[in-house]
Ligand SMILES: Nc1ncnc2c1ncn2[C@@H]1O[C@H](COP(=O)(O)OP(=O)(O)OP(=O)(O)O)[C@@H](O)[C@H]1O
C-alpha cells in the first residue's frame with residue numbers, strides 16, 4: 436500500500452488506473468480505524484478494482500468547543516489494518532493541503548434544510564464542513580464509487596443530496612451499521628467512554644430497538660419518541676434527540692410513509708453517541 440499526502444501525488448497514482456479503465460473506490464475516514472471502517476473497505480474492494488482510503492480529521496466540521504484536538508490519531512495502527520485489508524492507496528493530507536487558503540478562505544458547500552435538523556441543530560456548521568471536505572475529496576480522487584456508513588445516516592443523506600444537486604459523477608453507497616456484540620454501534624468516540632460508561636452505552640441501541648417494536652405495534656410517533664428519551668435518561672445517558680423520520684428524506688413521517696428511521700444522539704461522559712434504526716411500518 437502506498438501513502439501520499441499531496442493532491443498531485445494522489446492524482447499521479449490514480450491516473451494509470453483510470454487509463455487502464457479500472458474502477459476506483461474512495462472510502463473517506465477520520466482514522467482511528469475499527470471494524471466499521473474495515474467493512475467499508477471490504478465493500479469497496481467488492482465494488483471496484485482499486486481502493487483509496489483517506490484519513491483526514493477535518494477541522495471544518497468541528498465546532499469551537501468540540502473534540503478536534505482530542506480526536507484519536509493512530510496512523511501506524513491504521514496503516515497496518517489497511518494493508519491487511521488490501522487497500523491500494525492511503526491519502527493522508529494535512530490541513531494546509533486541503534485548505535491552502537485557510538479555513539476561512541475556503542469555498543463552502545452547503546446543503547440547506549437537511550443540514551439544519553437533528554445533528555445539524557446541535558452542531559451548527561457541521562454538515563457544511565462535511566459537505567465541503569467530501570466534495571473536495573471526491574474532486575481530488577475522482578472515484579467511480581464512494582462508500583459511507585449508515586451509522587452517520589444524516590451525513591449520508593447530506594452527501595447524496597450534494598452529489599445529486601451538483602451532478603457529481605460518482606455512485607454513493609451506504610453500508611449498514613457494524614455493531615459490537617452488545618449492540619453498541621462501533622465508533623471512534625466509543626474510546627472516550629470509561630468502563631462504567633461503556634457498560635451503559637448499549638442502552639442507546641436497546642432503546643431504539645424497543646421504540647421500533649412500539650411503532651410496529653401501532654404506538655403514536657410522538658409517544659414513542661418521548662418514551663425513548665425517558666428510557667435513555669433512566670439508563671444514565673443524556674438524550675440530545677430521539678426522532679422518528681421518513682427514511683427517504685428525513686421529513687416528519689406521515690401515515691403513508693412505510694420506510695422510517697429512528698435516529699438518536701445522546702451524551703455519555705465525554706462522548707456524544709449517535710445511532711439509528713431503519714424499519715418498515717405497514718402503511719395505512
Ligand atoms: N459502526 C459503523 N458501521 C458502519 N460504518 C461506520 C461505522 N462507524 C463509522 N462508520 C463510517 O466510517 C466512515 C468514517 O467515519 P469516522 O472516521 O468518522 O468514524 P467514526 O467511528 O464514525 O468516528 P466518530 O466516532 O468520530 O463518529 C463514515 O462513513 C462512517 O459512517
Ligand SMILES: CC(C)(CO)[C@@H](O)C(=O)[O-]
Pocket residue numbers: 463464465491493496565568569587590
Ligand atoms: C465523511 C467524513 C470522512 C468527512 O470528514 C467524516 O465526516 C466521517 O468520518 O464520517
Ligand code: BAL
Pocket residue numbers: 496587
Ligand atoms: N463520523 C462523523 C464525523 C463527526 O462526527 O465529525
